[in-house]
Amino acid sequence: MRNVDLKELQHILRQMPVMAEVHPLSLAFLPDEVRVFEDAWQMAAELDAPMPQPTVPMLAAQIESALQHRLPVVRCTHDPLTTELNRVLRKRYGLIQAHILRQSQVADEIVRRADSEAVALMLVDGLPYGDVKRHATQWLANTTPVLVDGVSITEHSMVRIVGKPPLAQQLFDAGFRTCLGFTYWERAQEPLTDCLFTGFGDRVRKVKSFDEVLAGLEDEELRGAFVQIVRTGLDGAAHRQREMPNVAVMVADILTDFQRLAAVFERKGVSAWLHLVSDHGMLWAHEHNLQVYEFSGADHPRHYEHAKQGEHTLTVEFEGKEFALLEYPYLRRDLRATEWGMHGGLSFEESVVPWLSCHVERQKEETT
Structure with missing residues (x-):
């Protein structure tokens, strides 16, 4: 051939x-x-x-x-999974949607694979597929590109990943009766956290580091458990930071934590499907020649919180409300000095995210 x-x-x-x-x-x-x-x-x-x-x-x-x-x-x-996809992403959006796993389908795929003793999901706040491809090629064999089929912002995308009914409920019905949640967010101050952890009750812990997640799991019976972790990603480093973020190091840290999570299940002798999914990617300003589409005082540089017709916009819907996404490389306003990256619009960088999955086999008992 x-x-x-x-x-x-x-x-x-x-x-x-x-x-x-x-x-x-x-x-x-x-x-x-x-x-x-x-x-x-x-x-x-x-x-x-x-x-x-x-x-x-x-x-x-x-x-x-x-x-x-x-x-x-x-x-x-x-x-096609490069920034070159931006040339056709809006124009051929329907065809592209038909040939790639969509974010709204991930929960069903996780349930379909749930043939192990435990399931774990790490939700990462900001991690582009392109950055995994560029900085962690050793993971590509375990990585599926996923299209954010909507606005690429946390409030929408996290809900889309968890699904309706929530993934925890679907897995409970499949026999995973213990729900264990960990989040870097302040639960009392973050209504989204309550939404994402529906059904977990008081089994959600606020943590400051991944070490606390691992320590918490060591004390739990993991057979029959669904573990859901909300971890910070690249999003926080893209806004209101004086220094340009070291993306390669941050990607490596996220994937190292994923490996450490797998090690807990291995050590405890529990078979598990482990999944890592990002809510959105990131369009890094210094890597692209971005153009201001209109001059406005908008808070969001890459999307509109209403429908808007235009040659560079795509209208999507979330929970009955319409939104408009700006295609690459356009902005609604100039970027601030501390805005290293952005998301919310339509681009390969923002709209294609990684789904990493790995299966931990149950260790066979040694015979004497």
């Missing part, structure tokens, strides 16, 4: 139908005129139909060995 880049693939498509091994999101970069078939046999049937041959480019996103004698086969090496 020959490797081709996206430009060469388009060149071949202008000449003949093709079967291609291609990343589903790369299809969003192809011209609108290209007809994409999920089934190579369906494309072959159209080519064999007793009627004039189609004049539009045709691509089968499936390799069928029985058709290789008839159709050229290529592997497209294009990687």
